[in-house]
Each structure stands twice: as structure tokens, then as C-alpha cells.
Amino acid sequence: MLIDHRMYTVRPGTMAKQLALYEEYGMKPQKRHLGEPLAYLVTESGELNTFIHIWVYKDAADRAAKRAAMGADPEWHVYLQKLAETGYLVSQENKLMNPTSFAPINR
Numbered sequence: 001m002l003i004d005h006r007m008y009t010v011r012p013g014t015m016a017k018q019l020a021l022y023e024e025y026g027m028k029p030q031k032r033h034l035g036e037p038l039a040y041l042v043t044e045s046g047e048l049n050t051f052i053h054i055w056v057y058k059d060a061a062d063r064a065a066k067r068a069a070m071g072a073d074p075e076w077h078v079y080l081q082k083l084a085e086t087g088y089l090v091s092q093e094n095k096l097m098n099p100t101s102f103a104p105i106n107r
Contacts, residue, residue: 001058001059001099001104002059002062002063002096002097003055003096003097004054004057005095006094007050007092007094008050008052009049009091010050010051010088010090011049011088012049014086015042017086018086019051021079022079025079029070029076033069033076035055035056035066037055038054038055038056039053040052049090063096
């Protein structure tokens, strides 16, 4: 199992707009290709103006195939274009992780 932990930072005051944009344009094509996320979270304390989403894959090949299919989806490109036009995102950090044997993720 491979976990894709993705953290994004947005400009202050744009979180609600970013989430609305994703919900309207990005969520449907992303879920179509990647399935349901393990989590989609907004920070309440610590590093503010960040949101995290976590995706679960069988392995690196499964992740690559699903992300390639999403990358070829015209509906996903509409979302990416709209996101680029807003300038909401400041940074992105991705971590590929494996669960430990003593705390497996049961999906």
C-alpha cells in the first residue's frame, strides 16, 4: 500500500474560495480517477492556510496509472486552468508514505 500525503498552502483569506473551486470543478474528475480520498482536511491550528488530502494506492504503479489517466482528463484540465487563474496556491508538498505493519490502513 502507498499513501500519497499532499499539503497545499493558500494565500490568507482564500481558503473558502479554493475549496469551493475544487468542489465545483476538481472533485468530480479527481474522484473519478483516484477514488475516494482517505482524508481531505483543513488546518485549524499550526501552519494555517493549509489543507491536506490523502490518497491510497495499491503501489507506485497504481498511483502512476491513476494519475496519468487523471492528467489526460479534459475536465481535470479545466480545474487546473481555473486554479492557475486564481493564484490562490502558494506552495505544495507531497509525501509518498507506507503504513507500518502494526498500524495498517484498512480500506
